[in-house]
Amino acid sequence: MVTYTTPIKYVHYNPNPKNQYDSGDCVIRAICKATDKDWDTVYMGIVTQGFIDKMMPSLNPVWDRYLINNGFKKRYLPECPDCITVKGFAERYPKGKYIVATGSHAVAIVDGKYYDSFDSGDYILLYYFEEGN
Numbered sequence: 001m002v003t004y005t006t007p008i009k010y011v012h013y014n015p016n017p018k019n020q021y022d023s024g025d026c027v028i029r030a031i032c033k034a035t036d037k038d039w040d041t042v043y044m045g046i047v048t049q050g051f052i053d054k055m056m057p058s059l060n061p062v063w064d065r066y067l068i069n070n071g072f073k074k075r076y077l078p079e080c081p082d083c084i085t086v087k088g089f090a091e092r093y094p095k096g097k098y099i100v101a102t103g104s105h106a107v108a109i110v111d112g113k114y115y116d117s118f119d120s121g122d123y124i125l126l127y128y129f130e131e132g133n
Contacts, residue, residue: 008113009087009091009112009113009121010087010113010114010116010119011018011113011115012115012116012118013029013033013115013116013117014029014117014119015029015032015033015038015039016028016029016039016117017039017040018088024058025039025043026105026107026116026117027046027058027106028042028043028046029106029116029117030099030100030106030107030115030116031046031063031066031067031106031108032108033108033110033115034072034097034098034099034108034110034129034131035070039092041049045066045070045122046053046062046063046066049063049065049069050062050064050105053065056060060101063106064129067099067129071109071128071132072099072129072130072131072132073130073132074128074129075128075129075130076127077125077126077127077128081099082126083124084124084125085121085122085123085124086100086102086107086109086114086116086120086121086122086123086125087114087121087122088116089109090112090113090121091112091127093112094108094111094112095111095112096110096111096130096131096132097110097130097131098129098130098131099128099129100109100114100127100128100129101125101126101127101128102123102124102125102126103126104121105123107120107123123126
């Protein structure tokens with residue numbers, strides 16, 4: 001008997017030291033996975049970037065700049081009807097490190113798997129960051 005299985009695309013991941021889920025730290029969690037840095041280091045890096053920019057660290061331009069300063073390139077997706085979900089992006093890009101933004105959430109995608117504290121695979125992407133290039 002031959003059994004076919006679909007590779008798991010979602011991987012539970014929560015580097016928050018207190019294992020909190022409702023702390024609004026999705027950007028921190030995603031950046032931790034994509035950069036291999038711990039939660040405290042990423043958190044303080046974004047807070048510092050916010051201080052430099054004179055903006056709140058939770059604002060997109062702050063963490064955008066943090067990622068760019070750490071070797072990521074911001075890229076945009078074509079507008080609908082070519083909408084793509086987190087899961088679809090992971091399938092389309094099976095190699096590399098990415099952080100995808102949905103407008104209200106951020107998720108790390110590493111080598112075709114998406115890492116999050118819950119299965120956010122059906123969220124629609126707005127833009128993404130790619131390591132390097």
